Amino acid sequence: MVKSDNITWHHSQVSKEQRQTVNDHKSVVLWFTGLSGSGKSTIANAVEKALFDQQVHSYVLDGDNMRFGLNKNLGFSAEDREENIRRIGEVAKLFVDAGVVTLTAFISPYRADRDQVRANVEADEFIEVFVDTPLAVCEERDVKQLYAKARRGEIKGFTGIDAPYEAPEDPEITIDTSSQSLATSVDQVLTYLADHGYVQLATANEG
Template identity: 60%
Template sequence: MAENIVWHDASVSKGERQARNKHKSCVLWFTGLSGSGKSTLANALDRKLFNEGLSTYVLDGDNVRHGLNNDLGFTDEDRQENIRRIGEVAKLFVDAGSIVSTAFISPFQSDRDTVRSLLGDEEFVEIYVECELEECERRDVKGLYKKARNGEIPHFTGISSPYEAPEGPELVVNTGVLSVEEAVEAIVVYLRQKQLID
């Protein structure tokens, strides 16, 4: 870290922002294989919470790689840095009093644990979007699995690069079984049970 950098406390606290928003702030960390439904669920949930008047935002893996992380590839080291940066950005959203949903494969448990440590258990909700590899390949809306199977995409999670399923996620939603609406409702129920939202 560079010298001569001093943390500057904000004049408006996270608690004040949460009080104005009338809900707690947290990160909903959607993790799972490509094609499991992370972005679909995160955006469906975001729409529902937004319509209810909550302060929300979605950080999507592909979208973030168009800007903030457009200098990163898909090696293990680049994936680690990708998640580190997202964790720091998500932390800022939490400090701003918002519920931020992040839709990233985030294949390594250690990287997800690092983000959790930035926030603490009460503000980090790991949601494992479970889906069989075969079903993810069947969906394959981007054609990525086919390219990975043909050797056109190196370091592809689930094919030529590992995915470490969460060891103790707060919530598991199986999109091979649940509809989008059912999965979103399960997440909302969890958020209410934990009093993150009313």
């Protein structure tokens, strides 16, 4: 629903397809989802670096970072989480229009919110990457000491502890960082992109 009257879409003189042609790769959203500490940011950033090194225009939208700026007025209620993901979905869509391989690293616990983002882009423009690291492993890592706080009741509504995480039903890519190295995970994502014709990579399919 749009609040304003009297607005008209102004079409760009440069199309997404033209940008992709100049870039020599397609643009797409790699939507990382999983528990806090599962490895979303770590893998997304490593993939971004690997793509950059191969001259692929790529960019990470990271959950925590977005909450310092664009989404600084949002908390972690179900309603705010929904709005958080809606905004990131819209930003990711703009990045795809700009010709960029866009990686998003948000817990994004609600299936409906993720599916909404998927529905808002072309069918082949959304790749759901489920970072399926078991809760026990995430909690053992406790990189930011948030699980300890949540267990002590100092954080309410923490995903996996006292707020739900709805796992993807049919993700394009599934990664379990408790059983595979960071390098393997990066290679898995790059191979997917190359195999599905999003990018051409020098090394993704070798060995």
